[in-house]
Amino acid sequence: MSKPYVTILGKAVRAAARLRGSGSALPGLVVERIDPNFIKDTLASLPHGVVVISGTNGKTTTTKMVVELLESQGLKVFTNRSGSNFTRGVAAALLGEIDMKGNLDADIAVLELDEAHAVHFVRTIPPRYSLILNVMRDQLDRFGEIDATADMLRAITVSTTEAVVLNREDERIASLKNSLIDQKVHYFGLSHDLLATFPSDDNMRGGAKRSNTTPANVILTKFTGDSATFWMNDKEVTTPLKLTGIYNVFNAAAALALVLAIVGDKVNHKALIAALAEVTPAFGRGETLMIDGKPLELVLVKNPSGFRLGLKSFSPAGYATMIAINDNYADGRDMSWLWDVEFDSLRPDGVAKVAGIRAYDMALRLQYDEVPIAHVEKDLVKALRRFIDENKDQPKRIYCTYTAMLALRRELGKMTKVEPIG
Amino acid sequence: MSQQSITILQLYPKDMNIYGDFGNVLVLQRRLEWYGYGVKLLAYNPGDNFPADVDIIVGGGGQDSGQGVIQTDLLLIGPHLKELANAGVPMLMICGLYQLFGKFFKTASGEVIPGIGLFNIETYGKSERLIGNIVTTSDEFGEIIGYENHSGQTFLAHGVKPLGHVILGAGNNMSDATEGARYRNVIGSYLHGSLLPKNPAIADFLVEKAVTKKYGDFSTDVIDDQFATLARQVATKRPR
Numbered sequence: 001m002s003k004p005y006v007t008i009l010g011k012a013v014r015a016a017a018r019l020r021g022s023g024s025a026l027p028g029l030v031v032e033r034i035d036p037n038f039i040k041d042t043l044a045s046l047p048h049g050v051v052v053i054s055g056t057n058g059k060t061t062t063t064k065m066v067v068e069l070l071e072s073q074g075l076k077v078f079t080n081r082s083g084s085n086f087t088r089g090v091a092a093a094l095l096g097e098i099d100m101k102g103n104l105d106a107d108i109a110v111l112e113l114d115e116a117h118a119v120h121f122v123r124t125i126p127p128r129y130s131l132i133l134n135v136m137r138d139q140l141d142r143f144g145e146i147d148a149t150a151d152m153l154r155a156i157t158v159s160t161t162e163a164v165v166l167n168r169e170d171e172r173i174a175s176l177k178n179s180l181i182d183q184k185v186h187y188f189g190l191s192h193d194l195l196a197t198f199p200s201d202d203n204m205r206g207g208a209k210r211s212n213t214t215p216a217n218v219i220l221t222k223f224t225g226d227s228a229t230f231w232m233n234d235k236e237v238t239t240p241l242k243l244t245g246i247y248n249v250f251n252a253a254a255a256l257a258l259v260l261a262i263v264g265d266k267v268n269h270k271a272l273i274a275a276l277a278e279v280t281p282a283f284g285r286g287e288t289l290m291i292d293g294k295p296l297e298l299v300l301v302k303n304p305s306g307f308r309l310g311l312k313s314f315s316p317a318g319y320a321t322m323i324a325i326n327d328n329y330a331d332g333r334d335m336s337w338l339w340d341v342e343f344d345s346l347r348p349d350g351v352a353k354v355a356g357i358r359a360y361d362m363a364l365r366l367q368y369d370e371v372p373i374a375h376v377e378k379d380l381v382k383a384l385r386r387f388i389d390e391n392k393d394q395p396k397r398i399y400c401t402y403t404a405m406l407a408l409r410r411e412l413g414k415m416t417k418v419e420p421i422g
Numbered sequence: 423m424s425q426q427s428i429t430i431l432q433l434y435p436k437d438m439n440i441y442g443d444f445g446n447v448l449v450l451q452r453r454l455e456w457y458g459y460g461v462k463l464l465a466y467n468p469g470d471n472f473p474a475d476v477d478i479i480v481g482g483g484g485q486d487s488g489q490g491v492i493q494t495d496l497l498l499i500g501p502h503l504k505e506l507a508n509a510g511v512p513m514l515m516i517c518g519l520y521q522l523f524g525k526f527f528k529t530a531s532g533e534v535i536p537g538i539g540l541f542n543i544e545t546y547g548k549s550e551r552l553i554g555n556i557v558t559t560s561d562e563f564g565e566i567i568g569y570e571n572h573s574g575q576t577f578l579a580h581g582v583k584p585l586g587h588v589i590l591g592a593g594n595n596m597s598d599a600t601e602g603a604r605y606r607n608v609i610g611s612y613l614h615g616s617l618l619p620k621n622p623a624i625a626d627f628l629v630e631k632a633v634t635k636k637y638g639d640f641s642t643d644v645i646d647d648q649f650a651t652l653a654r655q656v657a658t659k660r661p662r
Contacts, residue, residue: 147485327660333555334569335657336614339445357660360653364619367649368445368452376649378656 040124042094048075048108048262050125054118054156055133055173056149057306058251060282061243062133063112065255070108072275073263078106090121108262115152122159130160131258133251134170136305146172154179163261165254168216169195188257189216190250191231194223197246197312218257223249232256237269239277245299245313247306248281289416291388296396296412300405302331304340310399311345320391321346322353324380324404325362331401335361343369350374352391355383356404380407388415427460428632429473433481433519436467437491443482443516445616449625450478456645459633468495472502476511477632479503483517483572483614489527493535496522500538507540512607512631514624516617520602520610521545521574530573541603541610542579543594549573554662556591556613558601563623565589566601567657568613576612578603585611591662607631620654622647 043050053063067077080093090111098104113121115135122130135150150172157164157176160183167173168189177185221236222229228249229238243249256276260267281287288295299314301307327333335358343366350372354363359378366373377383387396400408412418430450451461464473468491484492496519503523507513515523524543527535531547551573558566566586575595578584584594585602593601593612602611609624611617618625622645633640 145485333660334571334614336443336445336569336616339443339448339616339619358653358656360649360656361620364649364653365445368448368619370452376652 039090039094042098042104043109043125045104046078046106046109049128049162051108051110051129051131051258051262052118052122052127052156052160053110053112053131053133053258054115054153055131055167056115056136056303057309058133058247058254059112059114061248062131062251062255063110064282065252065276065279066110066131066258068275068279069255069259069272070110070262072271073259073266073268075107076105078104078109080111113156115149115156119152119155122156126159126161127156128160128162129165129258129262130156131165131254132157132167132173132176133254134167134305135172136303150176157183165217165258165261167254168214174214184261186257186261187214187216188218188250188253189214189220190253191219191221194220194246194250216257217260218253220250220253228252230256232260233267233269237273239273241277242280244281245310247309247313252276252279289412289418291396291412291416292392294393294395296388296398298405298408299397299399300402301399302402304337307337307341307399311341311343314397316346316349316397318395319349320352320387320394320396321349322355322383322387322396322398323351323362323366324356324383324398324400324408325354325358326356326401326404326407327358328403331403338362338365341365343371346371353377353383353387355380355387356401359383380404381411384408384411425458425460426633426637427462428454428477428629428636429462429464429475430454430478430480431464431466431473431476433466433479433515434468434484434488434492434496435465435482437488438482438484438518443480443614443616446482446514446516446618446625447480449616449618449622450480450628453622453625453629453645454633457629457633457643458641466499468492472499476506477636478628479506479511479513481513481515481519481523483519489518489522489535493522496538497536500540503538504540507606507608510607510631510635512628512635513609514617514628515608515610516614517572517612520612521576523608523610524576524603527574540608541605542582543576543603543610544579545574545576547574550596552592552596552612554591555657555660556593556601557589557658558586558591558593558613559589560584560586562604563621563627565654565658566611566613566617566624567620567654568611568615568617570612571614572612576603585609590658615657620650620657622650 053059067079070077078097080090132153135146135153154176158179163184163186165186166176168187219231221231223246227238227240229236230253287298299310301310351366352374354373354376359376363373363376409418430447432447454461521527522537523540524537524545525539526537527545529547530549553571556568556570560566570591577595578600583604584600585604588599588601630640
């Protein structure tokens, strides 16, 4: 089928899907079925090639950062902004950007890809650069085992043609270097002091924390809540930040390392840091909405390490807290992960609402950490309404799994302006 | 009078702690505390001295790499673990350690990893992974609810009692509808979830065996298991 025809058809499906309010991947799926080479042909034309970002946690916010940092360097960037990070999400995003002849007006493509889908993607389209953030226990029911997931990430790095950026502090990721022959390898890392605040799955229960002495290209050396200091290109740079949560800020180090690898010596430092200061988290990653004049924060939690970092990053004092846990396919069906998170920090203030399909699993988890619970309500909409009504005068925070977050945002959209997901 | 205290030993928590198996230890600890007992938590990792006084032993699942690390050490302490089991010490072994408490694990590529043979069971690595919500039933514990995720398929020798019979899910293997194994006060199972939070009957079995063995009798206060009951009701209705 000819490219313009496929393009027009896909664009029409995209428009229809948007009207119906359905998922962002549907039009991509349609195009993928009709023309499997659609993505390949379109991306092959980009002068700076394709960048793939993968790992368990932080893909969406990091991708957003990389895009904004590259734009600060004058590049026109194509990305799958929606966080629909499967191949057909890429096709769907392409459809939104190309003209009717199928041409993409961009210098470089920055794509967030799920580990399992990235393996297929890089087989067809080898990226010029790749950034691997971390590998943690996430949806083990889908991938089987963490070592198997690391092997998927290895496949991405091996297919990369120019440079690979790796997390020095994640042993499984740092060791991906051993499989690389021709590619340049760059690292991002944490100072020794900050490393202590970053649990990994391996040192979670009594394992030793290992310090890695490999030199890194960008190191996060200090984080004070609203500003951060990075060691990069042999000097320290301190900047205010709009990002919240130390894991988001560590991902900023990852984004900086990747952008330096792409732009090289020509980098405009001033513009780079100015752009970094303005980056806001991606939807549901510490996103703040205003309800009745009080902030309501949505914190996406999808695995033990992410949940633990979230609890560590945001103080519960003065906040009303709600936790919403679903177990749909995209959330992961196995509830075991909740038992790898410690909830002691919520004990003094308690939890106002526990909600979602697996609300009682969550309540049970809190019971064993002796965290007081005011109310359990499976129905997300009812729980959200009551949570807001009963805590009018307080700032609020909701920890939620992926599909719970989508449902909550839909409901919050009726009360306030919520940025569309894509 | 000094408080009566129970020592829980976690077997290889460094290498065999995947899928929230720590939840099992936490549940035992809290329930003992709620029943009014003191709790001492110990960890045993490869090369450690095996502690002298242990009342409950809990072990979990691990990555293949984790199993490689503990394998040799486990064979060294195997005879001692059997002595303890024969003396009535309650134990809970999940997934990876359940397999290695059996006679052997034969991997898909034909490699044979010897176990300690406490259970008369054999496990064979398969290409297919058995993943999903699982419900079994047992005379001892009623309905047992959890989540399984394993590629090893386990077969019980004649006369070995399973922990439960599968109602929904796969269990030990794809053919005989058994799940887990029992030997004296030792329980082996593939169930994560974690197992004990949603199955307080099993937790209380381990707790009661440990306390009566050490102090002769067991005083039960009533624990509010309402959340566990409701979580069980939801879990049985979820897709595999």
